[in-house]
Amino acid sequence: MWFEKWVIHRHTIPQLSLESGYSVRSLKNYFHDYLKQTPTFKIFPSERVNLLIDGTYFNNNLCLVLYRDNTIKFTQLYRLTNGEWFEEIKEDLENLLTLGVQIESITCDGHPAQLKAIRKVCKDVTLQRCVVHIQRMCMIWLRMHPKTLPGIELRRIVSKLHLIDNELKRDYWIVSLIKWHKEYESFINEKSTNIITGRYWYKHKAVRRSFVVIRKALPNMFCYLDNPRIPKSTNGLESFFGHLKGHLNVHRGLSNEHRKNFILWYLHFKNK
Template identity: 60%
Template sequence: MKWGIQLNKQRFKCKDCGQLFTSNNKSVSDSNKEIWFRNWVIGKDTFDKLSVESGYSKSTLQRYFSKMLSKAPILEFNSTDEIYLVIDGTYFPNDICLVVYRNFHLKSTQLYRMTNGEHFEEIAEDLQNLLSLGIKIKSITSDGDKSSIKAIKKVCPRVPFQRCLVHISRMCRIWLTQNPKHKSGFELKQIAVKIHHIDSEYKRQLWLIELIQWEERYRDFINQKSYNIETGRYWYTHKMVRRSFTVIKKAIPNMFLYLKDDKIPNSTNSLESFFGHLKGNLNIHRGLSLANRKNFLKWYLYYKNQT
């Protein structure tokens, strides 16, 4: 029978033995605490703020959050049979590399791998696992990482592979520096800046003509070599200009597939933005152990898919 209130909780008395007790539904309590754990993971809330808003003490929340971080959730996602896939990896301290396979249009993570780098064997295995789930990959957008390119060509040779235009343009601008010393570098930089602004076949043709004309003007310049007497070796004198042009030229077959299918993303910017928010949240909770940091990343992906 009900027997008054104690600490704002209903107290009961057993009619048989006279024992007094208060009800404590642990499942409901844990469910309530998980709401605050979710806010801590993806909402950038601190323990002090959560303690005030939830009514739980800071130590109670810390114990529960530690319990949650000791395990990893199983990733859940809603997907269609056909997806436009974006692949990218990002690095964290302690040699943690998070490789994410993301459905561009649904903005959900299809698969992820926690590893120490972007390796061909692992990426090939992940792509094969996606195909084994019955997912039809309509296109793949990725940067110029050699391991990714090799894996995509092996596992998905017939799937349109779109190179990230922003990545190509950014790397060329870095190699050519802010103020190129030679006219060739300045002109090539202007060509590289235009890459991710091409939104029609007409603009693509104009851009290709400009690149071809640049190569004709500076072919001898970029092929010029220097000789080191001490080592007895030759190297390209203007290696950064040559490297930038070579990267652009080799990427051309995979640069403009989005003009034929406007559903194909032409960059990995959406995923890089996602990584930026993830790192921002993780930095707020500095001091986590290595194991807890890894599980924090997994919980973040899990909760983000639910949103």
């Protein structure tokens, strides 16, 4: 009980000492014994799982990749690694299917390794790109005050992306994007060339990059309109990651191994 409070409720050891009657030293030894172990993690076989996949990074090159059932708010699988890698994500998805998790949809932020693994293992599963991630990245690239008219107009279009909640709004939005492209296609294709080496680069990188990202993601951006069970963003996972990091930061001074096991115990208690 006290260990769970320490992990989940941000209680410090001195606070728990006052509450429990145990000495600080006893609690430290007790908690350290727990942190030497890893909890038993269980997968919950279920139908029509709307999966969220995302990774978050910690110090010392540590990456946590989560596979979370959005409907029941249950972490089906995790991986502690050093990055988001195709082979690992592919293996995780295969394991989920083997263990009886029937995936209806997957929402992800579009990391190349994620997309490649999903298309390899879950060909018939609905893929939803995180709309908030696309919008956020494009707004960063286009900046608060774009210096060109095409940039200003594309930013205005992108700023409405999160408001799309029905097919009519989607269609109007896509039409506005198509009109923008027809008008400014030559602009985003403008190149500068090095006359000595012959190498070229696009002059308006930020505007072009934003449009290309949207164009590639477009087939998988609005699946949530056809099925209300499908989350349109990975915001639920990002919020979960934020809380996890907040709890971990309360307990600074843990060794790398204890930090890893703290994360696993946090996931374990959150699934209870």
